Amino acid sequence: MTQHSEFLLEIRDLRVQFHTDTGLVKAVEGLNFTLKRGEAVGLVGETGAGKTTTALAIMQLIASPPGKITSGQIFFDGKDILTKSEEEKRHIRGKKVAMIFQDPMTSLNPVLTVQEQIAEMIRLHEQVTNKEALEKARAMLQLVGIQPERGPDYPHQFSGGMKQRVVIAIALACNPQLLIADEPTTALDVTIQAQVLELMRELKQHFNTATILITHDLGVVAELCDSVAIMYAGRILEKADARTLYGNPQHPYTQGLFHSIPDLTKNVHRLNTMPGLPPDPTALPPGCCFAPRCQYADEACSANSPDMTEVEPGHFVACFKIQEKNGRQAHG
């Protein structure tokens, strides 16, 4: 399977389920996804869409029990990481795929110094002495805009924005090929968010790391990403390069999402809202998962689940109505 080298990451038909008191939660349900080397993709969706679960599946960090990857393959660099041993997975984690978690306040260990937390990563994946690891850790701090002298400080002595910089330093310490950033700026204030986004942009140029940016904020995606994937109820509904998707969103859900955000350049009295709520993950509707809220849906939509089809070069949409429309245009 070395043919896949075009893609750094390819996910096929991934399904992740959680056993809970209220029933079987289908968090990720038939997800297909590809990522090129050096590409930055924004994975956008609302709470419960399965974004974080997807990221944890790639990291092989789904807590089991209650979670389980029930089917699918995740090819990283052409090899399926689901079939690897725990030992091999550990060598991928951190060294090849690193992750930034959402809440900087809780994602650092409160009883260890920040330089120790960075150095730990370096010691794990590189042949270095303790001294070299600490030196490199301090260099990483410098890189993310923290004075290296602050290395021996503890996390509680840093502000939220600074902590997130430390988390970024940990993630990038071993120069991974893929960085997964899960809502990296959601917990931060606007001006601090701007600082962190600026840093991430610089680091992206510096390291050319492929990135999956998980967020609910289409604005943040616009700042950092080359392409965008819209996720809903455990599936990807639309994927395209950023220019196409922002200029010409096709899926009714994507359009609804854009309409729900107050526009800073227009004055409207009321927003265009989508009716209803995302489906209950313990009882996903048959067929298209968006059909119950979709103004265009008909019986066909509730009967079968649409596959992703390419409606224009590089623009994939999972919607029968769009496919119909495009089919008509192609024939007529």
Added chain:
Amino acid sequence: MVLLRKNSNLYLTLVRLRRNRLAVLGLWIMLILLLTAVFAPLLAPYHYATQNLVDAFEPPSWAHPLGTDDFGRDILSRIIYGAQVSLQVGVFAVSLAMLSGGVLGAIAGYYGGHLDDVIMRFMDVLFAIPQILLAITIAAALGPGLMNLTIAVGIAALPTFARIVRGAVLSIVGQEYIEAARCMGASDAWIIAKHILPNCSAPIIVQGTLRVAQAILAAAALSFLGLGIQPPFPEWGGMLAGSRGYLRDYAYMAVFPGLAIMITIMALNFLGDGLRDAMDPKLKR
């Protein structure tokens, strides 16, 4: 039954409790024990004080299923009557501690400030004396007897309840819905009655259950030391103390009363643990 609507918290708690087998077991044991205590005169084959020196030191037999003690009294009957004492002391001592400690803790938690400081400093002093030692001293000051034993054990448990209730009240006072109620114009009394008390009932019920176990244990310990219920009235701890001279030859005299204490306390612990899990808001979502 408005309270038992299918989606109410109480109903959900009971459903979760029923799923916990150990908690259900604990509940059954406590029910049986309660019935035993209430109907002791009917259930016990002999009166607790009936002496029969001829039959002294009988090992377990059909006539005396758990044997007889040094005065020839039937051990089973004494254990059955002993349930009355243990349950009374446990329940009343905890009620006493819960009421007085609870009120103090609630005042400290709700009003805060100097009142809080004064109450909690006093509790700190009481905390510096190990509970059993405090109970012993109070029991000594009051003299023997069921009532005094209950008071001693209750007062010794008071600071614990003050702390628990204060903590519970503090965690609820910080909630936004208390602020919302004040915003609507609710008075302190309304807020305490409608919002704080119902919401801190969970930890209080759980702790109350667990503390009944502690109180029974403390009462048994006091009687064991000879400071609680005086013979011939049967108290499990006192029966254990009475058996100490005959351990070498008549072990059953010690084994059965101790077993009664152990089973009672275990049942209460199972029930308390189960209640805590069933009421844990973390599991609710």
Added chain:
Amino acid sequence: MGSPAVTETMVETRRLKKYFSTPKGPLHAVDDVNIFIAKGETLGLVGESGCGKSTLGRVVIRLLEATGGSVLFGDQDIVKFDKNDLRTFRKRAQMVFQDPYSSLNPRLSVEQLIAEPLRIHKVYPNERETSVRIKELMDTVGLAQRLATSFPHELDGGRRQRIGVARALALNPEFIVLDEPVSALDVCIQAQILNLLQDLKDQFQYTYLFITHDLSVVRHISNRIAVMYLGKVIELAHHLEIFENPQHPYTQALLSAIPIPKLDIVRKDRIILEGDVPSPVNPPAGCRFYGRCPSRQADCLEETPELVEIGPNHFLACCHPGAITAQKQPAQ
């Protein structure tokens, strides 16, 4: 929409102060704030976490006691209200809280929650009339009647926030403080609630104080916007004026930091502020923004700038307004 012409004032604060005592000294949460809210308008109050915006909202309706200054409601100073006045005042001014999870007592059902203000003030003589009013309120905020006996834990964030709104409306207030009412919600639900608030205002002519950290939301919903920084209102103007002609360097930085979900807007002029918001405990004399201001000058520390009108209905608290624009000129 446009701001209403010269109208009656609903609420006015005069030198309003709220300090909290901390072990390290007084925390200046609200410091000398002079603002007014006109009858029927929505005043948006924006700022980053810790700037004192929520405290200001609470002092204005006396959920917190002011340390100094006054809050005029019509012609009465609510700071001087006694217990009885306050009880009457509670019917006229209400609040919607940020967190729809913790602001609802988990042991009360939807109808009990909405009935609470009616019962506290004994608005109706009997239960029958109360329940008629509850039904009416549920209709008003768009809650289905079948939910009347549900408990908060069974509802999603949007519906819970509707309960919060219904409860605030129950006593027919004139003035409502909305403290981050949509921050905890996903964009689609957020849009639904924003529309609801807008509709209610059209229908009942409420006056809103809308507190948020989200600049696109505040622009959408407000007539005028006040920007807060470290306990001070530093700029206040019509909502479009703030966005098109921001004068305070902090406002400028804040606005430039918003990630916009569009690709064609190239933001070359982004101002990245240095450092974090300093502590509001014992703030130094002079301009609070001095430490992070890109256009600070030596005399900024000499006195604290007051909020003064620099154009029609445009108030600013800065010693050197326009300095930043002047500085930028040569660069272009």
Added chain:
Amino acid sequence: MIPVALGVTFILFSLLSVTPGDPARLALGEDASEESLNEFRREYGLDRSFLVRYGFFVYNAAVNQDIGRSYVTRRPVAGEMANTFPVTLNLAFGAITFATVLGMTFGIICAIKQYSIFDNVTMVIAMLGISTPIFYLGILFILWFSVRLRWLPSSGFDTLSQRILPWITLSAPSMSIITRMTRSSMLEVIRSDYIRTARAKGQKESVVILKHALQNALIPIVTIIGIQFGLLLGGSILTESVFSIPGVGRLAVEGIKSRDYPIVQGAVLYIAIAYVFINLFVDLLYAWIDPRLRTRYRY
């Protein structure tokens, strides 16, 4: 600490002053003359008011390290304490050491192997440990190890073999509680975000547990151990009674029975002060474990 000592003695003074019974008559016997009774009362200050007596007690304790004399033996209480208190401390420290070492070890293993057979069995035994009164456990141990097997002696506290049973008996409830607490604290920490961060680095599970989780889990565990020490000091009274150990607890119980108040006061005061010291030590331990508290102390 001084306010606590003052508070403790005040409460004891109040309690013992309302206690029925005349210590003079108890000490001197039924047929003592009124004269000698009065002599006794004067000697021990019993003729004075409660507050005056308390004032003298505090003054003598602070200035002369004198906390009174026994009514019965007429010897200084401080001397009696010097004889008995080390025994109680030895008993309590031995028990807390047992409880901590074994309790934490079992707790950690249970947390790592949640829902395994080991976990389930340990939890059942821990529940038994919590539910068994110390004095019952002590009697069962004597029945089994002393009477039946004849391995260990059933009384005294001089030799190591005499100490083993009391240590284990006294440590049992605390060990159970520490096991349960360690388990639940570890399980809670293991769910936290920074543990996920450590795993995301590719760290080995064993290192994640011992380096990242344990130190964070220690904070509530240390609290519990501190509280347990107080309970052990109280529990030592019962253990001393069961195994006939000449410790301060037994002295106190005998003091109560014979209305020998100075001895009771001394015993409770010593135990309370020991407990206060332990709490002080626990506070210092927090600062050592948790850097957040360390910086708070520094400023």
